[in-house]
Amino acid sequence: MLKIENITKEFNLTGAIEDRRIALNNISLDIHDGDFVTIIGGNGSGKSTLMNIIAGVFPPDSGNVYIDGENVTKLTEYKRAKYLGRVFQDPNVGTAPNMSIEENMELATRRDQKKTLRWGFRKEHRDKFIKSLASLNLGLETRLSQKVGLLSGGQRQAVTLLMATFKRPKVLLLDEHTAALDPKTARKVLELTDTIVHDQHLTTIMITHNMRDALKYGNRLIMLHHGQIIFDVKGEEKNKLTPEDLLKKFDELENQDEEELNN
Amino acid sequence: MLDTLRFIITDSLNLGFAYGLLALGIFISYRLLDFADLTAEGSFTLGGAFTAALIFNGINPILSTFLSIFVGFIAGIITGLLHTKLKIPSLLSGIITMTALFSINMILMGIGKDSKYDSVVYLSKLDTIYELFSVFKLRYLNIILLNFIIVSLVTLFCYWLFGTEFGMSLRATGMNQKMARAQGINTSLMIIIGLGISNALISLSAALVAQANQSADVNMGIGTLVVGLASIIIGEAIFGKRNFCNWIISVVLGSVLYYLIIDIAINLGLDSYLLKLLYAIIIIIVLTAPLIKKRIITLKRKKKNVEN
Numbered sequence: 001m002l003k004i005e006n007i008t009k010e011f012n013l014t015g016a017i018e019d020r021r022i023a024l025n026n027i028s029l030d031i032h033d034g035d036f037v038t039i040i041g042g043n044g045s046g047k048s049t050l051m052n053i054i055a056g057v058f059p060p061d062s063g064n065v066y067i068d069g070e071n072v073t074k075l076t077e078y079k080r081a082k083y084l085g086r087v088f089q090d091p092n093v094g095t096a097p098n099m100s101i102e103e104n105m106e107l108a109t110r111r112d113q114k115k116t117l118r119w120g121f122r123k124e125h126r127d128k129f130i131k132s133l134a135s136l137n138l139g140l141e142t143r144l145s146q147k148v149g150l151l152s153g154g155q156r157q158a159v160t161l162l163m164a165t166f167k168r169p170k171v172l173l174l175d176e177h178t179a180a181l182d183p184k185t186a187r188k189v190l191e192l193t194d195t196i197v198h199d200q201h202l203t204t205i206m207i208t209h210n211m212r213d214a215l216k217y218g219n220r221l222i223m224l225h226h227g228q229i230i231f232d233v234k235g236e237e238k239n240k241l242t243p244e245d246l247l248k249k250f251d252e253l254e255n256q257d258e259e260e261l262n263n
Numbered sequence: 264m265l266d267t268l269r270f271i272i273t274d275s276l277n278l279g280f281a282y283g284l285l286a287l288g289i290f291i292s293y294r295l296l297d298f299a300d301l302t303a304e305g306s307f308t309l310g311g312a313f314t315a316a317l318i319f320n321g322i323n324p325i326l327s328t329f330l331s332i333f334v335g336f337i338a339g340i341i342t343g344l345l346h347t348k349l350k351i352p353s354l355l356s357g358i359i360t361m362t363a364l365f366s367i368n369m370i371l372m373g374i375g376k377d378s379k380y381d382s383v384v385y386l387s388k389l390d391t392i393y394e395l396f397s398v399f400k401l402r403y404l405n406i407i408l409l410n411f412i413i414v415s416l417v418t419l420f421c422y423w424l425f426g427t428e429f430g431m432s433l434r435a436t437g438m439n440q441k442m443a444r445a446q447g448i449n450t451s452l453m454i455i456i457g458l459g460i461s462n463a464l465i466s467l468s469a470a471l472v473a474q475a476n477q478s479a480d481v482n483m484g485i486g487t488l489v490v491g492l493a494s495i496i497i498g499e500a501i502f503g504k505r506n507f508c509n510w511i512i513s514v515v516l517g518s519v520l521y522y523l524i525i526d527i528a529i530n531l532g533l534d535s536y537l538l539k540l541l542y543a544i545i546i547i548i549v550l551t552a553p554l555i556k557k558r559i560i561t562l563k564r565k566k567k568n569v570e571n
Contacts, residue, residue, distance in 0.1 A: 055445075077444045077445075078443075078444045078447050078448055078449050078450065079447070081444065081445055081446060081447035081448075082447055084445075086445045088441070092439075093439065093441050093442060094442055094445070095439070095442060096434070096435045096438040096439045096442055096443070097438060097439065098434075098438055099431075099434065099435065099438065103431060106428075106431060107431055107432065107435055107446045107448075108446055110428055110446070110447070111445075111446050111447040112447060113447070115428040115429045115431075115432040115448065116427070116428050116429065117424075117427045117428070117429055118427060118428055119426060119427055119428075120426055120427050120428045120430065120431040121426070163446070
């Protein structure tokens, strides 16, 4: 469903050599239909860069991105949006704050379409919105005309999640989408995510800082370090892992780095 | 006394409605797109100069007025392209177009005259749309009625446009470009077209003002951004912005109210050279009003706490 082929991305290319930073170093990845992949890695490991390259926020220096067989490397961010559902770390990013819940969701129904001069509100959509909002159990189904800016961070992430999956995306991208929430709300949003992913059988990539979540959710785990995939486990093998195993891996990497520095 | 009062009311109505279009234009760029677009200062003069030059050279006033919409649209598109395609900061993009328009406006006003450039066009003996549309004997009543009809139609158009899929996408772009792109919205296109529509309305506004005043000059655009902003803010403060319909009507009425204040000031003896100073002071007061309101409330609370 999603194929990444020899992607390299370096920042500050025009700057001095010591300021250059390789974010992704010749990465290749093949994600199958219905896979739920969790990605972990330290700061500066290239997780977010990878996500942005898939979403088309910026182009890679070299390599290709394929979604469902189509080479989308040269497609701009907004054109690629028809294939992708995205939820961001910052709850403010996923929605338009001064627009109502209904308007936000109306926009999401046209993620894969041209924006025409037809009237933006549809009665038949409203019934669907009410139904899907009711499934969140947050009481939002009666607040369709309320501005999204008035919702709490958790409510906004839940709405963004609905918006991202309203039109079934080929790939769902979750960029640490619970990192800015309190633990209880984060749990709720994650459970909701898991339900939606399973119900719609979505191909999903989720970045997380939380080892426990990375192990609990999904059927495949990838660990990034210095812009390379250093660990990739699936299915049974992943289920056997414990958070301690992952922490040990992180420590090993840190020790390696220190040794390199000392040499 | 009664005459003065009548003058104040009629003048603020006829200018207010014409400048209501300007306020709507600035509203689109400043409020909806979150883009402080200085093109306005140039495209306002452009609308006036262009229409006056056409009428001066014998073109039908109705056609001239329509064409002013088109040239304003082009001016806005240029600013949009400078910003989105050439990545020039928004404020600077507007200033560049505004600066270039100064020369263009001088050229336009020189058309059909002895010198190549001119800084003013007079239409005093020529027919304008207000002469063609003479329902009443008094010219200013015709101006008020026709301007009212035009501004109503444009407001209706804006209400419809910003409720469509396109309009929603444009508003989303102004609020949150990241979200807009994630929802498949071409944000660059929205900014370019939005600025086009904004400046088209500003240009149309000037086309009406020039014909009402029977003249256009190269300085008529100075301060338009401030006039538009003040109208928006006064309108919002007095008439509210509960929903989109209420919001755009408030903006137009804000413009009428703004000219009421200016006319009263002039009739109280304010020198016309001091007008710009008054503009600036009004906008500072209106912009800081919410801040001062907050201060007063917190001060009152503090006082209460001390008393308790």
